[in-house]
Each structure stands twice: as structure tokens, then as C-alpha cells.
Amino acid sequence: MADALTQLGFASWLSVLIASIIKVTLILVGGSVGMMFLTWYERRSISYMQDRRGPNRVGPQGLLQPISEAIKTMTKEDATPRDADKIVHFLAPVVMLGATVLSFAVIPWGRMFPVDLNAAVLFVIATGGLHSIGMMMAGWGSNNKFALLGGMRGVAQLISYEIPQVMAIIPVVLMTGSMSLQKIVEAQNDFAGLGWYVFSPVGLLGFALFFTASLAEGERTPFDIPEADSEIIAGYMTEYSGMKFAVFYLSNYMSNLAVCFITATLYLGGGNGPGVDALGGIAGGLLSLIYFLLKSFALFFVMVLIRATVPRLRVDQLMSFAWKFLLPLVLVNILSASFWVALLRWDQQWPKLTEWFGAPSTADATNWGRLAIAIVLTLLINAGAVALIMRLTNRNVQKHLYTTDEELALGLS
Amino acid sequence: MTLSHLATEDVFVVERNDADFRGGQGMTKGLGIVFRKFRKALFGKPNSDRADTEGQFNVQYPEERLAIPEAYRNMPILLYDDATGHELCTSCFQCERICPPQVIHITQAKDPATGKPVPAAAKFVLEYDTCMSCGYCAEVCPFDAIKMDHDFELSTANHPELDVDYNRLLRPVSYYETIAPTMWSEVKEQAMKKLQNNIKRRPGDIGRDHGQKIKGGAPVAAAATPAAGAAPAAGAAKPRGPVAAIGKNMSEDKTAKLLAIRAANAAKRGGGAADAAPVAQAAPVVETVADAPAAASAAPTGPVAAIGQNMSEDKRAKLEAIRAAKRAQRGE
Ligand code: SF4
Numbered sequence: 001m002a003d004a005l006t007q008l009g010f011a012s013w014l015s016v017l018i019a020s021i022i023k024v025t026l027i028l029v030g031g032s033v034g035m036m037f038l039t040w041y042e043r044r045s046i047s048y049m050q051d052r053r054g055p056n057r058v059g060p061q062g063l064l065q066p067i068s069e070a071i072k073t074m075t076k077e078d079a080t081p082r083d084a085d086k087i088v089h090f091l092a093p094v095v096m097l098g099a100t101v102l103s104f105a106v107i108p109w110g111r112m113f114p115v116d117l118n119a120a121v122l123f124v125i126a127t128g129g130l131h132s133i134g135m136m137m138a139g140w141g142s143n144n145k146f147a148l149l150g151g152m153r154g155v156a157q158l159i160s161y162e163i164p165q166v167m168a169i170i171p172v173v174l175m176t177g178s179m180s181l182q183k184i185v186e187a188q189n190d191f192a193g194l195g196w197y198v199f200s201p202v203g204l205l206g207f208a209l210f211f212t213a214s215l216a217e218g219e220r221t222p223f224d225i226p227e228a229d230s231e232i233i234a235g236y237m238t239e240y241s242g243m244k245f246a247v248f249y250l251s252n253y254m255s256n257l258a259v260c261f262i263t264a265t266l267y268l269g270g271g272n273g274p275g276v277d278a279l280g281g282i283a284g285g286l287l288s289l290i291y292f293l294l295k296s297f298a299l300f301f302v303m304v305l306i307r308a309t310v311p312r313l314r315v316d317q318l319m320s321f322a323w324k325f326l327l328p329l330v331l332v333n334i335l336s337a338s339f340w341v342a343l344l345r346w347d348q349q350w351p352k353l354t355e356w357f358g359a360p361s362t363a364d365a366t367n368w369g370r371l372a373i374a375i376v377l378t379l380l381i382n383a384g385a386v387a388l389i390m391r392l393t394n395r396n397v398q399k400h401l402y403t404t405d406e407e408l409a410l411g412l413s
Numbered sequence: 414m415t416l417s418h419l420a421t422e423d424v425f426v427v428e429r430n431d432a433d434f435r436g437g438q439g440m441t442k443g444l445g446i447v448f449r450k451f452r453k454a455l456f457g458k459p460n461s462d463r464a465d466t467e468g469q470f471n472v473q474y475p476e477e478r479l480a481i482p483e484a485y486r487n488m489p490i491l492l493y494d495d496a497t498g499h500e501l502c503t504s505c506f507q508c509e510r511i512c513p514p515q516v517i518h519i520t521q522a523k524d525p526a527t528g529k530p531v532p533a534a535a536k537f538v539l540e541y542d543t544c545m546s547c548g549y550c551a552e553v554c555p556f557d558a559i560k561m562d563h564d565f566e567l568s569t570a571n572h573p574e575l576d577v578d579y580n581r582l583l584r585p586v587s588y589y590e591t592i593a594p595t596m597w598s599e600v601k602e603q604a605m606k607k608l609q610n611n612i613k614r615r616p617g618d619i620g621r622d623h624g625q626k627i628k629g630g631a632p633v634a635a636a637a638t639p640a641a642g643a644a645p646a647a648g649a650a651k652p653r654g655p656v657a658a659i660g661k662n663m664s665e666d667k668t669a670k671l672l673a674i675r676a677a678n679a680a681k682r683g684g685g686a687a688d689a690a691p692v693a694q695a696a697p698v699v700e701t702v703a704d705a706p707a708a709a710s711a712a713p714t715g716p717v718a719a720i721g722q723n724m725s726e727d728k729r730a731k732l733e734a735i736r737a738a739k740r741a742q743r744g745e
């Protein structure tokens with residue numbers, strides 16, 4: 001964009017500035033409008049899951065409901081507790097929102113990339129990590145026991161789930177050979193735009209693990225322990241009202257949206273899909289944007305479905321789920337990703353492989369033999385690992401959570 | 414564990430067999446059920462069959478409404494007779510006394526000529542904001558004058574408006590008949606008979622001048638006024654003995670029985686000297702508290718009759734005994 005402006009006769013520094021301002025505005029507007037749509041979308045779909053109708057009065061199908069709610073929260077009184085740490089209390093929502101908006105910088109909107117960082121994956125993870133700081137600030141600054149409990153729980157949860165989340169991305173990075181989101185999207189463009197990672201055994205497991213861990217990162221319902229309403233009111237948001245509360249809300253939904261975008265980019269091929277390359281140009285870009293949004297909102301629908309189905313975990317269940325279930329599977333997945341890469345890409349380092357299985361696959365000509373072997377091998381590893389770990393978890397659960405009648409009669413347990 | 418005793422078509426039973434491999438089948442099943450509900454609610458037709466568990470059950474309230482059952486109760490209203498415009502309320506204070514949050518306030522009408530109380534209310538105020546819709550007032554009213562309305566859309570930004578006065582409480586009997594036909598038909602005859610009795614004791618326009626400003630009410634027939642007015646005047650002139658005051662609507666032998674019981678009670682209390690004194694002491698206090706006309710006119714039958722309008726006799730006696738003991742303790 002900056003180049004186009006320079007060609008129009010702007011000074012180079014000015015064109016960079018203008019281009020940046022336009023991009024920032026687009027990101028901010030897109031993020032908040034997306035968030036507004038998301039609240040409506042979530043409320044409508046969860047309503048139908050519960051045999052209700054949800055907001056359907058303000059505007060067509062209730063689409064303007066988020067706007068009326070935004071006006072409501074903006075005109076509400078903004079109360080700060082007397083004993084709160086005023087500065088920290090004020091800064092917490094800003095930090096939260098800032099962290100979320102930052103991650104939007106690298107999200108590819110179909111074929112449009114606001115910024116193409118070569119370490120975009122790392123950047124997304126890093127900005128996601130900032131959330132726990134905002135949470136802790138809110139919990140501490142409010143000077144309220146529920147807020148502090150919520151903040152502590154939030155930080156504990158985020159730190160635990162960041163590990164499986166980050167490690168679940170490693171297979172993607174391995175298979176692509178790059179941390180740039182643009183490269184990752186391009187790498188999934190095989191097979192007429194359908195070479196998404198989710199169709200490979202490694203990607204499938206990675207997708208499930210990453211998505212689950214992201215649910216916990218975004219405090220979605222089975223993992224909404226930091227804001228468990230029935231236990232600690234609203235967690236770290238207890239002492240927030242009015243605009244500050246709205247900013248928290250905005251940041252939560254924007255980070256959920258970002259999670260959906262990132263998952264769609266990493267595993268569901270971003271804006272790739274049949275027909276995008278064939279159309280090309282602006283039409284292709286639009287089509288890819290549509291594909292991208294469709295995938296993201298389908299993912300969000302799954303989030304809502306899970307929210308409507310699964311009750312909240314206990315804290316110990318949350319922790320054992322992260323450490324005893326997700327983490328081992330993630331490690332196994334990295335192993336099978338290495339096999340995948342070795343089988344499909346590795347040749348110069350180990351010529352014997354080429355000798356046995358023929359030349360490695362490229363985007364132009366796929367080596368079907370190598371692909372089949374890789375699929376079978378990784379499928380075996382992953383399925384075996386899943387079955388094994390589930391069995392182990394079952395046994396643990398049964399041992400700890402169920403008491404037999406004899407035990408009860410003896411007063412044991 | 415099985416839930417076979419519950420396993421009908423309407424209950425989702427997720428079997429949790431611990432011996433089997435559990436790889437998220439329960440979760441998948443649950444997600445499937447929720448998704449099916451979503452699909453049925455979104456694309457299915459509105460479903461009013463409450464035995465069903467899937468579909469869209471919402472009633473879109475301002476446009477669609479469910480029929481309100483006859484015995485539904487929201488806020489109390491007062492009735493008046495369509496034909497004569499006479500209010501059914503006789504200002505007997507039963508409702509004011511029973512109302513748990515004490516939101517009914519009645520002033521009895523007085524005959525301007527003699528200053529004697531008339532069986533009609535001059536003022537009747539009901540605080541709708543604190544009324545808890547218990548329906549005790551309608552339950553207790555011996556004249557079927559106060560009834561529970563079905564109108565529930567009463568929200569207002571003007572709080573004082575919720576102290577509803579007589580004019581705004583009154584509805585014609587015909588209105589109540591439309592909202593609760595069977596309930597009214599059960600009491601109609603008796604209520605109208607009592608009303609006729611009361612009209613006889615109401616001089617002039619007393620008991621009907623509120624009826625002029627009712628929303629939805631039939632305008633009061635002006636022609637009926639003189640005829641109706643004459644009868645109450647005659648009724649008011651009647652000398653009132655204690656028996657008359659105890660209950661126009663009570664049969665003679667019922668009244669006699671009541672008097673006999675009271676006499677027996679008085680005799681019983683006379684036996685215990687320790688109890689009798691405090692009872693006599695308490696009597697004047699009670700008299701001022703009790704504002705029922707019956708209590709005042711029953712006074713000649715002795716202090717005993719006035720005692721315990723609100724409290725049972727021996728409860729009061731016990732209380733007085735305790736007080737006396739305390740006084741003695743203090744060394745008075
Ligand atoms: S409904 Fe209950 S609370 Fe309301 S006025 Fe009647 S007795 Fe009082």
C-alpha cells in the first residue's frame with residue numbers, strides 16, 4: 001500500500017505513515033465490529049441450542065443489539081473501589097485489550113496480510129501471554145478477594161495451557177519450515193487449495209489439541225474458571241463496571257475471535273479453498289476472505305456448541321487435563337510431525353531415503369508413496385498415543401473419583 | 414449404574430460404563446444432542462407440545478400471549494355493581510387487617526347527618542408497589558368486594574402512582590365476570606344479596622360516588638339514585654343493639670351461640686383471680702387499637718369481647734401474667 005501511495009506522489013515517509021494509519025484503523029474497526037458480531041452470533045446460536053431465540057428485537061434479527069449494549073455500557077457509571085490501586089485498576093483493561101489488538105496485526109484476512117512477520121507465530125503466542133499480566137493487574141488492583149482469586153486462577157490456567165498450546169503449533173512450524181503465517185497458509189495450498197494440515201494425522205491431532213488449549217486460553221466455558229460466576233462472581237472483572245468492563249469484554253471476545261482466526265490459519269488452510277487460485281486477483285482475494293471468515297465462524301460455532309454442552313471443570317481437573325492429557329499428546333505429535341517431515345522432505349541429508357522411496361514431494365509433483373507411508377506411520381503413532389493416554393486417564397479417574405460401596409461402608413476414602 | 418427407571422423417550426440417558434474404553438463418546442453424544450436441539454429449534458416449526466423436548470417453545474410475548482388461568486392473581490381490585498353503581502365494599506376492615514405487608518388503608522364513610530358510620534368506604538388506598546399479590550384480601554373479604562385482577566402490565570416510571578386510590582381500584586362486576594366467570598358464578602348470588610342488605614343502610618350517595626369515574630365501567634344510572642337512597646336512610650335509622658352490630662349477615666342463632674361462648678370464656682377467666690385482673694387492665698388498650706366498628710359496639714358486653722381482636726385471649730393473659738411477674742421482680 002505504501003508503494004502505491006509513493007507512486008501517487010507522496011513523500012516516502014508520508015506514504016508509510018498514511019498506509020500504517022489506514023491499516024491500524026482497519027484492524028481496530030474490523031476487530032471491534034467482528035467482536036460485536038461475535039456476541040450476537042454467540043447469543044443467537046446458544047439460544048437455539050437452549051430452545052430460545054436470543055436477541056431478536058433490535059434491528060433485523062437483533063443484529064443491532066450489540067450497538068445498543070455498547071451504548072448502555074458506555075453511559076454506565078464507572079466506579080473504582082475506594083481502596084483499589086487506582087493506576088493498576090485503570091491500566092488492567094488497557095493491557096488486556098492492547099495484547100489482543102496486537103495479535104490482530106499478523107492475522108491474515110484471506111490473502112490480505114496487514115503485516116507479514118517472519119516470526120508471526122511467535123508473535124501471536126507472545127501477545128497471548130500478555131493476557132495473564134492484564135488479568136493479574138485486574139485481580140490485584142481491585143483489592144477484592146474474588147478479583148484476586150480470579151486473577152490467580154487465571155494466571156495459573158493461562159500458564160498451564162500456554163505450554164500445550166505453543167507445543168501444539170510446533171508440528172505446523174516443522175511441516176512448513178517457517179514461522180510466518182503467510183508461508184504457513186501457502187504451504188497448505190496443495191491439492192487445489194485443499195491441502196490443509198487438518199487432513200493429515202499430525203495436523204488433525206494438532207488441531208484438536210491446539211483448539212482445546214486455546215479454549216482454555218480464551219477462558220471459554222468448560223475452562224472459564226477465572227470468571228466462574230457461581231464461585232467467584234466475575235473473577236478478576238468483579239470490580240469493573242461501565243466502560244472498563246466493556247473493554248474487558250471486548251478483549252475477551254476479540255481474543256476468542258483471534259483464536260478462531262489463528263486456528264483457521266494454522267490448520268484449516270487460512271483463506272485457501274477450491275477456486276481461489278483459479279479466480280485470482282481481487283475476486284480471488286475476496287473469495288479467500290469469505291473462505292477464511294466461514295472457517296473462523298464455523299470454529300466459533302464449535303466453541304459455542306462446547307459451551308452449551310460441557311459444564312465447567314474443577315481446578316484440579318483443569319490442571320490434570322493440561323499436564324496429564326494434553327502435554328503428552330502434544331509431545332507425541334511433535335514426534336510424528338518429525339517423522340512426517342523426514343519422510344516427505346528429507347533427502348540430501350539422508351540419500352538412502354530417496355533411494356528407497358523416490359524423490360521427495362513438492363508442490364508440483366507429489367510422491368504418493370512417501371505420502372502414504374507418512375500418513376500410515378503418523379496415524380499409527382498418534383492413534384496409539386491417544387488410545388494409550390485415554391486409557392491411562394480413565395484408570396486414574398476411576399481410581400480417584402469413584403468409591404466402591406465396600407469402601408464407603410468401611411469409611412475409607 | 415443404570416437409569417432404566419427413567420429411560421423413557423423424553424430422557425436422554427448417557428450410559429457411563431466404566432469397564433469400557435472411554436474416549437470421549439459421552440462428550441460426542443452430548444455435543445450431538447445439543448446440535449440436534451439447535452437444528453430443531455432453528456429450522457423446526459414452533460412447538461407447543463410441552464411433552465416434546467425439541468423445537469421452538471417460545472411465546473413471543475408482546476405479540477403472542479398465553480391464556481391466563483382464571484385463578485391467576487396479580488393485584489387486588491374493588492368491585493362495584495353495574496346496575497346501581499354501588500360498591501360492594503362495606504369497609505369491614507377484614508382485608509386491611511389480614512394484609513401481611515399492611516398496604517391496604519381504608520377510611521369508613523360516615524353519615525353526614527348523624528355522624529354514624531355507614532357500611533361503605535370513604536377512602537380506600539392500596540399500595541401496589543408493596544402488595545405481594547398473596548390474595549389474602551380477596552380470600553378474607555366477606556362481601557366479595559375485593560378480587561384479584563389479571564392485568565400485570567403495571568410498570569410505571571411514576572412511583573407515587575402506585576398508591577392506587579378508590580377511583581382507580583374500582584372495576585364493574587361485569588369486568589370481573591369476564592376474567593373469572595366460574596369463580597364469580599360461585600359467589601355471585603350471595604354477594605349480591607349482601608350488597609342489597611348493605612345498600613339499605615347507606616344514606617344518599619354514600620357507597621356509589623366513586624363509581625362515576627371508572628375505566629371501562631358502565632355509567633351509573635342516575636335514575637336509580639333516589640330509590641336506592643331512600644332505603645339506606647331507613648336502615649340507618651334502625652336502633653342498633655349489640656346483636657345488630659355483631660353481624661347483619663350472621664344468623665340470629667349463630668350470634669346467640671357466639672355470645673354464649675364469650676360468656677363462658679368470661680366465666681372461666683373469672684375463676685382464676687390472677688388472670689382476671691390483667692385482662693381487665695388490657696381491655697382499654699385493645700379497644701383503642703382495634704378500629705373495627707364491631708369491636709366498638711360490642712363493648713357493652715364487657716371488656717372480654719373487646720379483648721384479643723388480634724391476639725387470642727389466653728395468649729394475652731399469659732403476656733399480662735409475665736408482665737406482672739416482671740413488675741414484682743423489679744420490686745414495685
Ligand atoms: S394481595 Fe396480599 S399483599 Fe396485596 S393487598 Fe391483598 S392481602 Fe395485601
Ligand code: SF4
Pocket residue numbers: 501502503504505506507508509519550553554555556557558559
Ligand atoms: S374485606 Fe372486603 S368489604 Fe371488608 S373492607 Fe376489605 S374489601 Fe371492603
